[in-house]
Amino acid sequence: MEKDKKSEIQLLLTPPPHIKAEESVRGLMSSVIIALIPTTITGIYFFGIPSIVTIFVAAVSSILFEFFYQKIVRKENTISDSSAALTGLLLGLNLPAGFPWWGTVIGSFIAIVVVKHLFGGLGFNIFNPALAARVFLLISWPLQMSTYPKPASIFSGLVPAGIKQGVDAVTAATPLTVVKTIQLSHDLSRSIETATKISWFDLLIGNRGGSIGEVSVIALLVGGIYLIYKRTITWHIPLSFILTTAFFSTIAHLVNPDTTANPVFHLLNGGLFLGAFFMATDYVTSPITKKGMVIFGIGCGFLTVVIRQHGSYPEGVSFAILLMNMTAPLIDKYLRQRKFGG
């Protein structure tokens, strides 16, 4: 009797370890999505309904592209790991409010199908999908990609309508574009000093032209610190990225005060904080060791300043990160951590 009962017991035979940390891919992706909530909200606050449309279209089309791609190639469906949703959200936040919806859909296609899945899917892509898509759109539709609606609170009644109403009263050049225009025109009557006189307060809260998710430094900082606190990311990439940008823009400004913006302006404008905390820290496309991350961050910061100063585009964060994405495998190969006893 006893014996029979015993032999009925089916014991699970799995290899050690028999316990497991709570963390999951979905959990990590979700915490990045949560960390993006503040900047999503400030973006919507400043850019109104069109920004909601852009973000929504980006996120939903990304998820759908992943779903249908995996259907077609008969791969296991992975939308529940939340990484496609995150890519979509990041793409939306990297676009100007009111960007044509079909352009957003093309962006999602590039991000999910071309950059992510054709390179092997989650974990194997070389470039950050959302950023690569953004740059693709920037090169293909430069006008629409640089038409930034003027920030205005949705409560103030001035709802920016973006592209539909033409490129006049409701759009604004980003501060970095203004600087670049002056630099390129060599028209020193419009001094960079006056062009960069924007209130720090406005820059911190995000009251300036720019992509939906990049404008509010405060909101991005809150999200970034949350990610570091939750140990989803570490400080290595964001800090080295931002400090390097500060360092080289200070040098540039000291050497050429007339033709370069001051370092504070450089830090608070463009996509630096969005890039440093949310784009450059993408696990798949950045180095895996701490040493490597610092090198990566320094590279991103340096390239950002170089492109901003000398490139023909006003902003260099996206290009810098994509360029450094290519170096990540090399950095990993040559910057191994020290092994125990080795």
Added chain:
Amino acid sequence: MTFRGGIHTPEEKDRTKGLPIQTAPLPPKVVIPLSQHSGAVCEPVVNKGDVVKKGQKIGEGKGPVTSTIHSSLSGKVVDISPHPHPFGSSVLSVVIESDGKDEWTPVLKENEDYLSFDTQKLKEIVREAGIVGLGGAQFPTHVKLSPPDGNGIEYVILNGAECEPFVTSDHRLMVEKSSEIIEGLNIIIKILSAKKGFIGIEKNKPDAISTFNSQLSRPTIVGTPNSQLEVVDLNIKYPQGSEKQLIKSIVNREVPADKLPVDIGVVVNNVGTAYAVYEAVRYGKPLIERVITITGNGVKEPRNLLVRIGTSFDFLIQNCGGFAGEPEKVIMGGPMMGIAQYTLDVPVIKGTSGIVVFLKESTSPHPSLQRRGLRGDEYLPCIRCGRCIDSCPMGISPNLYGLYAERGMIEGGRDFIDEAQKWDVMDCIECGICSYVCPSNRPLVQFIKYLKSEVKKKTKNGKR
């Protein structure tokens, strides 16, 4: 001082850490495997039908690295045949039915004058007593105590870290048998003529630390002066009890990759091993019993028990009130490095520190997989989050081994094996951390074991 990497796991020791060691009842029979040590398997020295006494030798090995095996009760040898072994395979085992009298073999003798014994004699006693590393590695202790000539041993470290979650057998032994453990340490120091002895204990066992400290504050009468012994409280961090990491934490030396602790003048023994050494030298007792923890949410009354080698898991779990529900997993050892059992008929062996039982649904490892309705053994691609690399105590690259093993298995490419070797896969101590932390649920330790065996195969073929 500590080592790089490592993780904090849930401790789960509260169930048993305050429970004094109880002696398990005499089992009706024991199944004693003839391999409970690394090295050559023992030959039986008894025959079916023989009457044996407790402590009588029943198996003996040949060669430099082996051990001896003794009967853990008095009775009759009813069978000598292969039986399930907790390591997974079947091993030739001696089955002895108890006669209920539990009589010691008369040949054992107490040694009140053991302090006057010379090194050779002490080593002989340790060898004859069948003592092996009780932390789980089961390396024959007399071999460890005979370093090759020219290797002067500076430090002897007793490992009382007990960093595996759930298990508290060493903890209780340290609290209850501290003076015996110190004597055991003295004997080991004498054998090795070492300069200093350490007892390393994780800070989560303050009672054990203070017991040793108060023992050591008393003046010694004979043996090693107490000034040469030191209790070290260690950070609570897995795998603090791993030999190389423990040495780093205590004497701040790193054992080079292809070397052994003796090469840098250190010998590490488990506290339980030191206790067994004392029992053998002082009372002539061979290693026939040990303390184990029976715990987990799957047993009704978790306990620390002094059990005979060869007692079946089934008998012991029944002795702890039986299962608390439907068991899913029964593990020999702790949950990080222990081995899941397919039957309860396996016996306790010398390296068994505990039996951990998990109920159904409690080990399902991955919340996200669970929500997706996937089984615990399904996994995702590496997302390069770096968690495994950050936590690996050996400073190597578990994520890469996962990739190489996958490619090697699927594409059959040999170069992936070479690549893994170049990336130091052979340095892995199989602590389980990388699998534990991986958010993609990747079975990295399994991948590593596969790569290691392929590397070994390759080097063997290469030599031929």
